[in-house]
Amino acid sequence: MVVARALRDAGFDVVLGGMLRASDIAQMAGDEDVQIIGLNVGGRIEVVHRILDTLDDAGLADIPVLVGGTIPPQAIDGLVSRGVSVHPPGSPLAEIVDAATRLAGRVG
């Protein structure tokens, strides 16, 4: 919520998805023609990888993904190696907004 508001304040058009299944995220990303997908991690990292796989399968691999939340430190490298922008708790909002701006520019 805090991150969503910060992005909105920085000029992004933010659509909140809620607790979605991977297929719903892919659907929504396609329908809304989004520039970035943000995920709030609250569980095991396999679930995040499944979402990334689903996006890849849906042909949406070029949409950059940004994740925050309770990310176990040992899971960060695996996400980074898939091109995900990782922002654990305590990351300054400015850093997240910068990353989002940079990533949006890449596809935009």
Added chain:
Amino acid sequence: MWVSASGVELEPVYHSHHVADGQRLAAGSLPGAAPFLRGAYPEMYRAKDWRIFQLSGFGNPSDMNERIRFLLDAGETGVIVKHDRMTDDHLYDVDHPDIVERREDVGLTGTVTVGLRDYETIMDGIPLESIYVKPGGGVPQSAPYTLACYWSAASRRGIPLEKLRGTGQSDFFLTYIGCPPKEQIPPGAAMRLNLDIIDWCMERMPHWVPVSIAGYNGADSGLNAWQELGAVFANAIEYLEAVADRVDSNYDNFARMIGGVNFRTSMDLFEDAAKLRTARKMWHDLLTNRYGVTDERSLRLRIHVVTAGSNMAYQEPLNNIVRGTVMALAAALGGTQSLGVSGYDEAMSIPSDHAHLMSIRIQQILQEETNITAVADPLGGSYYIEHLGQELERKALAFMSEIEKEGGFLSAIDSGWLLDQAARGQMEEVAAIENGDKRIVGTNVHRSPEELMPIQGFEGRSGEETWERAMRRLTSLRRERHGREATRRLRDLEAACRTTENVIPRVMEAVQADATIGEIGDVFRSAFGVWEVPMRF
């Protein structure tokens, strides 16, 4: 300008003229006597230490049983069962499509149950007749299922319900203000279920606290100290008046059933200690002034404290052991009856065995080594503490009036007003961290160039195998039960939901006929509908 965490302006030092007459009068009372500002009991920790009461739970029911035994052996004096939030908060079976999609998460945030049999496993060999238990049911829609399972498991072991000691929760703050699940029944229906629980306990369970108001969840979602106080008592008013309306118009007969609350302590040591003292006074004043209650057991507010999980930093996590100690100290100085200390690995996972043990050890060290248990209300009479207390009370009462203007606690939830208040609090806190007004060692000040004290996030016994084991239990349960009996009981439950009949006996019958958690959830969703989250964004 110096201010407390909730924005109370602070002088460099306090004198007698900062304490108003009302507060001075209350501070002149004794612990254990009205208005209980100074403590719930006369001798406080000399007579009885606070209960070490840690939240725990992960994996399958047998894992939970093992963890309970570990904690009891380590010296814990009560048991709280934490349930898997994906399945329990939603009332979903493990084969629900949303759960299948996140199957690796099953068992990560608590233990996963499919029905009554799992509670028998969780409690296997645990002396239910003598220990104090909070069997789960943190959120209103899952409480009837959880309590019915726990009470049925005890009954099957021959323990009469009237002997059981423990507490339910069914709290509105977690899922109607903090983090709403994807599907839950509307707040009005949740209130009705809670009233059914209260009604049932009033008749049969003299040692059971039917519901507990979890200010902690509001505070850790963004409400500040006086908002937390105000919202907790606004919620209490809603309960009190509803019970008086429906069950018994004599407040003396039931007010104590509502007096189970929890609060959060955070890093503002003195403000949070003052908050707990003020909470007892506010409860006493509310019951005497507004409802004419005279029963002393009712007027004495008993408090459980949980230390702020959100104050546990991701960076340099071992620093959090110090933070846990300071927040636990605030709880003890405020005179809590029981305490749970958040794990030092809170920002990255559920507590590891070691983090869990540290949460207990922090409390044992405070109890055994520091001598703070020798004297009741050690901060009482401090000009600063009494001033803080009176300011928190003034602001909390004003916040309660605002909630009343919104139509009362339930309306303030249903409209999204309280959710918005909490969201604003979160934004303000983040802004304060960003601009350096709020300093967090290792995160925005004194940050090390590289991680000095790395730890691994604990992954418990979640993962696909945990889910597969739960799936096998669900399949056997469905195969082995008397299918028609389960269906009939669920139909009875649905009929009760659609009238004013108390649902608790029907939920008990349903779980005893091996109805599953998801089937109970389907009945509730069908009878009550699903709440649309009033997110203001």
